[in-house]
Amino acid sequence: GWASEGLRSSGKNRRVCHAAARLEMGSLWEEFNRLGTEMIVTKAGRRMFPTFQVKLSGLDPLADYVLLMDFIPLDDKRYRWGRSYGDAGAGEWGAGPGSAQPLLAPPRYAFHSSSWLAAGRADPAAPGRVHFHPDSPAKGAQWMRQIVSFDKLKLTNNLLDDNGHIILNSMHRYQPRFHVVFVDPRRDSERFAHQNFKSFSFPETQFMAVTAYQNHRITQLKIASNPFAKGFRDGDPEP
């Protein structure tokens, strides 16, 4: 998967304008996305699985960069998991108007007859935080040397969190974003800030924040693919 980079291509600093990011574990992300990815949020903070990892290219090997992530609401709805009341329609995945955004459309999958249903307007947005990759800042050469992994990033639903974790509303949908920021050594570099970064969004990484898994197929795929959940695997081992 290659990320959409937004519409503006004008006026970027040459240290970031050629930057490119390839999502790692793309097929796993797509497998989750087809079912409707769910990510657990807890008071103490929970890692994402799959982990957000990218392979970078096109950076200036000798320049300094900061790498970071943030999470933007995909819509202004809150959701619930369950059976729709009447017949088809009325807000469930892919039914209403406005669902004609191919890459952002919710998954069509439903477990037995349960599915994600819109359930009113979004709650007030949580404090918008960012997560800096802990190796930041580092040279372009260092970032491009190997896969960059955001495995220290944790998601929480605690609005008062003071561990620096990403705060999300449960039962709301989010799109992870990844940003490459050139550390401009010039004085008053703030005035060029808008030119010095490049952002990437991978649609297959969007997810629903939950406090407990709703879709059993998501649970089973997490158990099957996350090494830390091996204790819940049933039968035949497949490497």
Next chain:
Amino acid sequence: GWASEGLRSSGKNRRVCHAAARLEMGSLWEEFNRLGTEMIVTKAGRRMFPTFQVKLSGLDPLADYVLLMDFIPLDDKRYRWGRSYGDAGAGEWGAGPGSAQPLLAPPRYAFHSSSWLAAGRADPAAPGRVHFHPDSPAKGAQWMRQIVSFDKLKLTNNLLDDNGHIILNSMHRYQPRFHVVFVDPRRDSERFAHQNFKSFSFPETQFMAVTAYQNHRITQLKIASNPFAKGFRDGDPEP
């Protein structure tokens, strides 16, 4: 414990000349040192215990620094652990002339009648490596914010090690050294390199490199004080 800083006090850059380092866990280091500290070296690399940790002060909060460690031979001897052959003298701890260096003198302790005995000239010196603290480079403010811990540093006796570990000769004595290096942003800053660092040696951290512990009292103190060795503790717990 405060470190000796070498004899030269002239011509240091103002970004390092006020730097100070206090050794953490000083009483534990001294307890080991009284018995004659031993550190295990293995082919794969072994951590030090106690871990080398310092609290820094006197740095420029806004300047960049690199922190690193190296290990210098304390003498040109190789040692063995055992009973001396004849009567007192002939090379054991504190017996010969030249042992009049108060801070570098070997410990007087002997287990039953065993002790460390000089056993000839040192083996050829191992490749002199340094260990950069993995957070390097970082601002002075960041380094001074909390204790700086070198818990990722590993010691090996494998001369061909390619994991970047510190290579030492077993049965030889070493003095850990700690260096604060100001990252000079000036062009051709190499020419000022000798002014841009400050070094610290804590005599209580000197040790004998071994492949297996020789002094049983060292073994018992390691077991009593290293959390990872809790499985070997016998009786009463003392916090």
Next chain:
DNA sequence: CCCTTTTCACCTAGGTGGTAAGAT
């Protein structure tokens, strides 16, 4: 004989979803 290597049980430290109880 002295030193080194390998393997092992036993820890620390922390990431999983299940489960039952709690909250609204």
Next chain:
DNA sequence: ATCTTACCACCTAGGTGAAAAGGG
């Protein structure tokens, strides 16, 4: 009813010295 929390057994990952085996 629906969502959240706290606790738990069960993992991964890796740091301990003991003991036995290996090597010069």
